[in-house]
Amino acid sequence: MEGKAILNQLSPYQQGKQIKDIEKEYGLDRIVKLASNENPYGYSAHVREYFLKNISEFNIYPDGYTAELRKAVADKINVNENQLLFGSGSEEIVQMICRAFLYSGTNTIMATPTFPQYKHNALIEGADVVEIPTVNGYHDLENIYKSIDHNTKVVWLCSPNNPSGLVIPKEDFKDFMDKCPENVLVVLDEAYYEYIDDSKDIHALTLLSDYSNLIVLRTFSKAYGLAGLRIGYGIANNNLITKLDVVRGPFNTTSLAQKAALIALDDTEFIEDTKANNFAVKKSVQQFLDTIGWKYYETQANFLLVSTPVSGTEVFQFLVENGFIVRPGELLGSPNTIRFTLGKAEDMNLMQDKLAQLHQQIIKGN
Numbered sequence: 194m195e196g197k198a199i200l201n202q203l204s205p206y207q208q209g210k211q212i213k214d215i216e217k218e219y220g221l222d223r224i225v226k227l228a229s230n231e232n233p234y235g236y237s238a239h240v241r242e243y244f245l246k247n248i249s250e251f252n253i254y255p256d257g258y259t260a261e262l263r264k265a266v267a268d269k270i271n272v273n274e275n276q277l278l279f280g281s282g283s284e285e286i287v288q289m290i291c292r293a294f295l296y297s298g299t300n301t302i303m304a305t306p307t308f309p310q311y312k313h314n315a316l317i318e319g320a321d322v323v324e325i326p327t328v329n330g331y332h333d334l335e336n337i338y339k340s341i342d343h344n345t346k347v348v349w350l351c352s353p354n355n356p357s358g359l360v361i362p363k364e365d366f367k368d369f370m371d372k373c374p375e376n377v378l379v380v381l382d383e384a385y386y387e388y389i390d391d392s393k394d395i396h397a398l399t400l401l402s403d404y405s406n407l408i409v410l411r412t413f414s415k416a417y418g419l420a421g422l423r424i425g426y427g428i429a430n431n432n433l434i435t436k437l438d439v440v441r442g443p444f445n446t447t448s449l450a451q452k453a454a455l456i457a458l459d460d461t462e463f464i465e466d467t468k469a470n471n472f473a474v475k476k477s478v479q480q481f482l483d484t485i486g487w488k489y490y491e492t493q494a495n496f497l498l499v500s501t502p503v504s505g506t507e508v509f510q511f512l513v514e515n516g517f518i519v520r521p522g523e524l525l526g527s528p529n530t531i532r533f534t535l536g537k538a539e540d541m542n543l544m545q546d547k548l549a550q551l552h553q554q555i556i557k558g559n
């Protein structure tokens with residue numbers, strides 16, 4: 194059996210170790226998972242209440258058009274219903290974009306480090322991937338622009354960028370869009386949009402009417418806390434959405450996910466609380482890092498990328514033995530860092546005690 198040749202060079206997604214296995218391996222009774230930027234406060238209580246009382250008709254196919262949720266999202270973000278495309282997570286929209294626009298002989302441009310799924314899916318479609326190193330965690334828009342050639346089909350911008358958490362300043366983004374050729378699709382991945390505290394930096398949506406080659410990605414997986422249900426969406430002009438809709442599977446989002454997202458969307462209080470809690474925890478963790486002198490990026494998301502005085506892998510190992518799962522930067526293309534989700538205050542305090550202990554060990558070792 195011969196698949197596409199590229200399949201021999203790529204590996205399936207390496208899922209982190211399961212919590213149960215780590216608990217057993219290190220004899221821990223509790224593990225705090227801070228590796229995937231899930232919402233530590235859960236999800237809207239209204240969603241839970243609804244599903245405790247109502248069981249969906251699982252024998253019936255979902256509404257492939259996602260009509261109810263479509264209307265609610267369109268109203269909420271003030272776009273036309275025909276400007277939306279739903280996916281099984283925004284990750285599926287990434288797949289659809291690659292499937293629709295990339296093939297052998299084309300190329301696609303992205304930052305490095307950034308969200309790894311852009312590259313993975315682009316390579317599967319046979320495209321060449323051009324990676325432009327970030328500068329101090331920011332996208333190097335100048336060099337991204339200079340790398341565009343006749344074969345460039347898609348440019349990926351991630352804001353806040355994963356893993357740095359830094360937002361592309363609105364003016365820089367607009368300048369980029371002004372220069373970028375109209376036949377190059379620009380994907381602006383805003384998976385952490387709800388966490389952005391600097392409101393002057395946002396509002397790509399207002400630019401959608403000016404640029405027919407822009408698609409913005411959003412998700413219910415992060416601030417809304419519905420990662421396990423898999424639902425996200427893309428926003429663009431209707432021509433683009435219609436093209437992408439051709440490659441979408443007819444029933445790609447489940448009825449359960451659609452309903453949960455619909456209810457979650459309405460619970461603005463939950464999102465506001467999540468954002469406020471996240472901000473408070475961020476400030477307190479940053480204060481702690483200042484005291485031990487570890488540098489970090491000025492994140493506007495629910496995770497923090499921290500420079501470590503030893504390899505990220507060593508810090509990861511120390512933390513995992515103490516019950517905290519973080520991401521070593523070596524796995525993210527950002528050596529000598531760790532990235533961790535900003536968890537609940539009490540868990541962050543416990544982790545800080547451990548980091549302070551490690552910091553002392555490192556100082557003594559030198």
Ligand SMILES: *Cc1c(COP(=O)(O)O)cnc(C)c1O
Pocket residue numbers: 230281282283284285308351354355382384411412413414415420423424425
């Ligand atoms: C988590 C994440 C996504 C994917 O989220 P879905 O669960 O597929 O909606 C997309 N982009 C970035 C940058 C992410 O961090």
